[in-house]
Amino acid sequence: MELRQLKYFLKAKELSNFTEAAKILNISQSTLSQQIKQLEDELNVPLFNRIGKRITLTEAGEIFSDYALQSISRANEGVLVLRDLKNLNTGKITIGVIYSMRILFAKTLIAFAKQYPNIKIQVVFGTTKDLLEKLNLHQFDFIVSFHEETKEPHLKYHTLLKSNMVLVTSRKSSLAKKSSISLNEVATLPLALPFSGYSTIQFFVESFSEKNLSPNICMEINDIPTLFEIVKTGHWHTILSDTSVNDPEVVAIRIDGKNMKRNIMIISLKEAYEKKAVKKLCELLTNMHAKKY
Secondary structure, three states: OOHHHHHHHHHHHHHOOHHHHHHHHOOOHHHHHHHHHHHHHHHOOOOEEEEOOEEEEOHHHHHHHHHHHHHHHHHHHHHHHHHHHHOOOOOEEEEEEEHHHHHHHHHHHHHHHHHOOOOEEEEEEEOHHHHHHHHHOOOOOEEEEEOOOOOOOOEEEEEEEEEEEEEEEEOOOOOOOOOEEOHHHHHOOEEEEEOOOOHHHHHHHHHHHHOOOOOEEEEEEOOHHHHHHHHHOOOOEEEEEHHHOOOOOEEEEEEOOOOOEEEEEEEEEOOOOOOHHHHHHHHHHHHHHOOOO
16 A cells, blocks of 8 residues: 555545546546555455446545545655754754763753754763663664773774873862872872772773782762762862863862873764764764864
8 A cells, every 4th residue: 555545545535536636646547547446456445436437435435535634644744754853853862971071061962952952862871881781772872982992893983082081189189289190199099989880990990900009999989079079078089081070179180191091982883874963963072072182
């Protein structure tokens, strides 16, 4: 059953004449008759009583006409929705973002929502591990995450920026005026770090191990704002990406070492259809935050 056949059927019903319907539809009468006959054969019931050149609907035709009209109307509505989707007047995108990018991403989100107010956006913050798992389950259109490991062949990667790893300390700390600090010195400090499920702490555990250092980890907390509150006391310090630091009461000190930079990437499924809204949001992210590296 094709929409074309439904349109032919409804026009014949409206005019009660195959010849007139064919003229309006700009097709031959034989084509119209053939298409309606195919529709009747598929439904296994006659839709018209044919009396000479005059036609009338059968009981089945009367019943079917309501459903045919609904089908055409729904299809037309679908065309309008797709047109709106293409023009970014409707749609929904779901994104996963690491906690370290919440500040920068919020700026992008505000700018995008102002530009495309009819697009519904769902943002989920999480760890790199959790976000990648959900992306592979098709729960996100894309994620913004750290990535240094071997690239998976089914994923598409776009480097957004390189983030410096920094020691975060209280502005009143004796360390606050330092422009940089060595990993050896960091290992001697009392540290409150992100929870072990976070990519950042895994990165530093490996970095400390490579130098045979045993850091003084006093606390592990799975909430960045709480870490800041702990650091503000001046008794503890933390290690984070510089993208997550914007509190005036703390200072970010660059950690020395060529490996103290991490890639933050936009990651998506290679085979997934890229919505126009997703493409626009990724472009906005890149334009607002990408750094030369």
